[in-house]
Amino acid sequence: MPSIIKAEKLGYYYVKYSDDSENPELINAIRSIDLSVERGEFIAVLGHNGSGKSTLAKHINALLVPSEGTMWIDGVDTGQEEDLWKVRQKAGMVFQNPDNQIIGTVVDEDVGFGPENLGVPTDDIWKRVDDALSKVGMLGFRDRSPGKLSGGQKQRVAIAGVVAMQPECIVLDEPTAMLDPNGRKEVLQVVRDLNKQEGVTVILITHYMEEVVFADHVYVMDGGQIVMEGTPREVFSQVDVLKSYRLTVPQVTELAYELKTAGVPLPEGILTIDELVEALC
């Protein structure tokens, strides 16, 4: 079986025109990216604003196609226009602002929009809607107006809309950036459950370092390239390197690092409160 996501020497360029210069500029958003994600993995992508994470994410469901190199989703080349819908069905995307993604006036209609567009028979659409809403814990809200929901609930509806298309992988581009702490918790829990229980491959782009702790593998981007990769523990044990990329580590990791620097004997890359407490007490 092929990797669910595979990129080889992936590059994306765009041309920037300005009024006063004769020569348009060629901007290199991402370049020479090699990536291979196996089915069922939970992947996190970190990077500062403008590092190329969203550009990479948009290649996964062919919202953008490579300027050079190749991206395969479950063996399908995203550059082949005739396979576009195949790719989009395999890889779904959730964006930052739930208000921009919800189009239905009632929750269940919104979730049914995707499968309807795939030409799924009506009875099956409703089955998929029920199933998707229950997976994100929003079945009780099916008759509600999305406008009346909290941020976390809206974002769960947006995720259900993707789940109803039965994708093999879901890409989430800063899904919690606009949410309060509870909303953040809810959304992250749903994403983890989809990954663990349903085996959906997850690509999570985030600026919240605490959300990355659960990932199987972390990629760090800078200047359009992948500059670090490894398990959360491997990546977060390099506090200074991360800071040089305008990133940080979870507070517990930073505290452990500071204590270690001050001479307290602690293991490398502590990720959770329990680990720190156990090491100190």
Add this chain to the structure above:
Amino acid sequence: MLIELKNVSYTYGTGTVYEVSALENINLNIGEGEFIGVIGHTGSGKSTLIQHFNGLIRPSSGQVLFAGKDIWEPGYDLRSLRTHVGLVFQYPENQLFETDVLKDVMFGPKNQGLTLEECESRARAALNQSGVPEELYSASPFEISGGQKRRVAIAGVLAMDPEVLILDEPTAGLDPAGRDELLGQIKYLRDKRGITVILVTHSMEDVAQYASRLLVVHEGRIAFDGPPKKVFMNYRELETMGLAAPQITYIMHALREKGLMVDVSATTVAEAKRSILLALSRRASEKQE
């Protein structure tokens, strides 16, 4: 007192079936030069609250005073109030519209009726204070990065020379370094120019780091009002309100439960480090005795 709210209540959709009470009997005093954090879950009433500060919303009952004057008295100049109390909305970069950065920032002062020269010097000063580099002044506000757009939008409010700066989630979507830079800049403005800052945020870590006073809004009331350290001691109650404390608070409580005598009121990494090192050295000397 700079801003005073006296028995302020606000109800949406009065007289309809959609009637919702958003604020109930709020009494609040905000002094000059304070750095106030405002937290509350989505729908708690915090946005309704801050829109009372510059007269965007008129209370259903109660009074709002600015510098001792009731802003809803007939004849009060609300227009000028809004230049004294600047409000930066969520995702302010969506409000940029001019052809270049400098012109965009000049829009506010122009509306205040200043001369073009004054507008430009105000705009330049504001851009400088917001940390926007000069080479971007002539760039289109649509081609600069997200973090820079946010700074330009904040400069647009600063250019009106407000005494109070209210920011609604100014760091949402910024990377960690961008978050620190922006908040550092705002703190610098407060320290240097003495402006009052009111920061609405979902980041407990930011509040712990920067605010000197924390307001917790819950179900249309002020549930807690005090220094962040004191408020975060009530972390269990905050959780029932859909909020949380900084991760550090949880670490300190967990350590204390396991018998390490640390200061549970620490809320930043630096404070926690100091307290843990102290507790460890005490424990070591006790063992020797």
